Amino acid sequence: MDVFSDVISTVRAGRAKFTRSRLTGRWGYAFGPYPGAGFHVVLEGNCWLISPCGSPIALGAGDVVFLPHGAVHGMSDSPDRTIAELPQAPETGPPDDEPAPGQTQLLCGAYRLERGQAHPFLHSLPEVIHLPARLGDHSALRTAVDLLGADLIDARPGAAAALPALMDLLLVYLLRAWLDEEASRHRPGEGWCVALTDPVIATALQHIHRTPAHPWTVQELGAAVGLSKTAFARRFTSLVGQAPMSYLTWWRLSTGARLLRHGQAPLAAIARQVGYTSEFAFANAFKRVFGTAPGKFRQQQRHNPDRS
Template sequence: MDVLSDVIGTVRTGRPNAARVEWHSPWGMRFPEVSGVGFQVVLQGSCVLSVEGGEPLHLGVGDIVFLPNGQGHVLAEESASPVRDLCDLLPHGRDADPGAPVTELVCGPQGAGPRFGSAAVGEDGRGRPSCVTLGGSYHTCGARPHPMLSELPRLVHLPARVGARTELGAAVELLGAELDRPRPGGDAIVPSLLEMLLVYILRTYIEENRSAAARGWLGVMRDPAVYAAVQAVHSDPAHPWTVAGLGERAGLSRAAFAKRFTALAGLSPLAYVTWWRLTTAGRMLQENDDPISAIAARVGYSSQFAFANAFKREFGLSPGRYRAGTPLPAPPAAAPSAG
């Protein structure tokens, strides 16, 4: 699997959800911060999105906003529109789970609920919605997102461009259509479409910002030599990697590779190998019931004891307790990135 696909893999252990929302005037909603990534797409009309400490962002049809670290935000008809909290509008109030799967909502001044024909909640069907959006998120449930995500701006705006980004537009159209008219098989296809949309968003940002960063993981992605070594680690984390071996994959000497990798990624090559092995193991522990000894071997540890010690140093929990869902004692460590 390529590196960008693996970046997506570090967040897809969570529960994906998406909703097509029809907004009826006057409206404004505050979305809470989530442990994961989120996005908003304007399908019809216009609105304003703002995050704490930032300038309001005016959005039109086709605009996409990506929130790589689950930033809380406000989406509203206008900057001065009255705003309510998402949980206050949901049927179970503040006891509701903002990460629970929802496919379609109508939101108006009297609340939020499923769509009935074209009417907003508490209305008799008068008028069209002033705005229609498509929003979604991955709640990562204790996963360890790749450090590339932490290096992105807290808000990535991809404005609509006529005749450009055809694949991204197609992904939005497919997901919007699936949510607009739920049909058999939707529970299987919506998560796949969400993942596809996330790939296209990240790919678009990387391609359009190739000259923006000389360091960090965007720099790694556009450095053919270092990227080749990272690709090798992702393809075979169990291999007994050495700096010399990774340098050979990069076509560089041991010293030149170590210096170049560290300058870009902000950590040594073998530190990243360890981080990726344990991150991969954590995902395996959440996704299947294979014996811990088997998982240890798949990520390059010759003994379960050595794996358990390394895992506990990184996560603060034993593999067994992590698999059982024991809350982490502190936010999980992320691989350091260049600042």
């Protein structure tokens, strides 16, 4: 699995929640905050995103909005509303009006995350990512939006299986499209957008992700990519935002959480698999990041299967 796929897997820690709504007349709803990443797709019509960090954003059919930090925001028929005056959208989503001329049709949803799960790449994203239908050549993203719209408007046999898979594809293509747009601006410098495409740092990240149990050192990682210890540490920290060993620790614990959630292996075996010499050392490190012991974390996941 490549590093970007691993990034995606941390967003998909829980099954996506989503609703489709048809809205007409005067309407508006507030969303968030929530522990995870939210999204809206305009399937038909026009509306406005009442942004938490700037002016309202006009949205049209085919536009996609991604809120990677679950920020409070609003969706409305008009830009003259504030988030504070909008009613909170119910858990089941905005009401679904009868079909009518001039309606707006929305797909709204969220991926919920547990504490400590979000990949650092997601922390580096802006509060709001808006990808207009007219922006660039993102044919795969547009296709995912069209397929979602078709299945939601005219549910066919197998829709219950198709929709979650299409939501996952939407997420992949959305983040790819954002990376492409960032790269097209030719911004020099730092950050995960650069790290994922930098041949040296991307290779080091692949080593960490593929073999987290290996007793990596900064010197060994640097040698693996042809840099001195000092030069590698400086370049890695500049682009990733964490020192190499800090990121390695985070990835080991994130991998451990995934193994706890989806597998039955004993804690000692998981500890070894992610590079800890003892169950005790793994448990202490895990609790510092996730706020709970590994055994209790596993029990919580089993009692709430919607998170897995």
